[in-house]
Amino acid sequence: MNRGDHREAVFRSNKDRELFLQTLGQTCKKTDWQVHAWCLMSNHFHLVVETPRANLVPGMKWLLGTYTMRFNRRHKLFGHLFSGRYKALPVDGSETGYLKSVCDYVHLNPARAKLLSAESKLAEFRWSSYPEYLKGRGAPRPWLRVDRLLGEHGIPKDSAAGRKHFERRMELRRAAEDGEEFVALQRGWCVGSEQFRKELLAQSNAGPEHYGQEIRESGEEKANRTIQDELKQLGWDKDELRQLPKGDPEKVRIAVRLRKETTMTLGWIAQALHMGTKTHLSKAKGVGSQYHEFIIDKSVSALMLVGWLEFISVLVFPSSAFATRQGSNQQSRDRLSLVAAGLCHRRAAASDLFCLGSAGCGRRFV
Numbered sequence: 001m002n003r004g005d006h007r008e009a010v011f012r013s014n015k016d017r018e019l020f021l022q023t024l025g026q027t028c029k030k031t032d033w034q035v036h037a038w039c040l041m042s043n044h045f046h047l048v049v050e051t052p053r054a055n056l057v058p059g060m061k062w063l064l065g066t067y068t069m070r071f072n073r074r075h076k077l078f079g080h081l082f083s084g085r086y087k088a089l090p091v092d093g094s095e096t097g098y099l100k101s102v103c104d105y106v107h108l109n110p111a112r113a114k115l116l117s118a119e120s121k122l123a124e125f126r127w128s129s130y131p132e133y134l135k136g137r138g139a140p141r142p143w144l145r146v147d148r149l150l151g152e153h154g155i156p157k158d159s160a161a162g163r164k165h166f167e168r169r170m171e172l173r174r175a176a177e178d179g180e181e182f183v184a185l186q187r188g189w190c191v192g193s194e195q196f197r198k199e200l201l202a203q204s205n206a207g208p209e210h211y212g213q214e215i216r217e218s219g220e221e222k223a224n225r226t227i228q229d230e231l232k233q234l235g236w237d238k239d240e241l242r243q244l245p246k247g248d249p250e251k252v253r254i255a256v257r258l259r260k261e262t263t264m265t266l267g268w269i270a271q272a273l274h275m276g277t278k279t280h281l282s283k284a285k286g287v288g289s290q291y292h293e294f295i296i297d298k299s300v301s302a303l304m305l306v307g308w309l310e311f312i313s314v315l316v317f318p319s320s321a322f323a324t325r326q327g328s329n330q331q332s333r334d335r336l337s338l339v340a341a342g343l344c345h346r347r348a349a350a351s352d353l354f355c356l357g358s359a360g361c362g363r364r365f366v
Contacts, residue, residue, distance in 0.1 A: 011043075019067065020040065024038070034145045036144075039106045039130075136160065251273050252287065258272075
């Protein structure tokens, strides 16, 4: 879960919500996430995500950073969008009902927030995964996994009869909700049995050798496996890959796949595929679109810095500053206006500029 900065809206329109879901779908493709439930409110969102490859942090970094960048570009804004790091609660995934409780909490959120009248059905709220559960296999979100939640509700099959039974159960639960069962979700640090909590505490004090294959699995390992698969299909070895020109079409195709399916940076991909520098790679068709978004954003930050330095020079050396800006007053005024617009967004976030896990500055590292 994450909220907007100062509790401001992170979704100003339905187009923003669709943009977020599109970005979430791209994140799932890159990270192999399995989404069990989601709900988009006006100033925050809820996600129930399963991470088979133990990559929540890089995945959330890409999701929040990319959406922030796209939101800012769409609305012509600068600065961070979210209030800080997301809140993540580990959920006991064994067949004990905890996953069901969490998903039900997310799906009932619109009713709890009084966005629906007493006569309205829960499915009338469009921006949650609950209506998707009722659509069946023709649902447009291929990254939404419905079988586990239906199973925990005692529904063995995703069928028309099963979906109707699920809808009846949810409406009954909505009518009977008193909020007490969800206190642990709102105030706790994990959702599960006492044994599950003890295992998490013990794991947090263990060395990396105790985390198992799932924890050791990383985005870099997935990228390396992708490269090995491609080399095997092409009949190449690493020496041949190194000797081929950096603009080889097959290399470019592999780079495009890595950008779409992993969270690796252009610099890492360029080095792994022996394609020169990341700047050269960014010019390849289909590879550098996301990187160019970063370059545009970075150039705006540089322009703000130049304008801020000019603003200081006016205060400290008014006469010399005036002399150096003769003939370019309009350009200077434009820069100073950009600084004035950006300072109010960046002053509170100054301590977050180099925090890679911060949602406030994540867009700089996409």
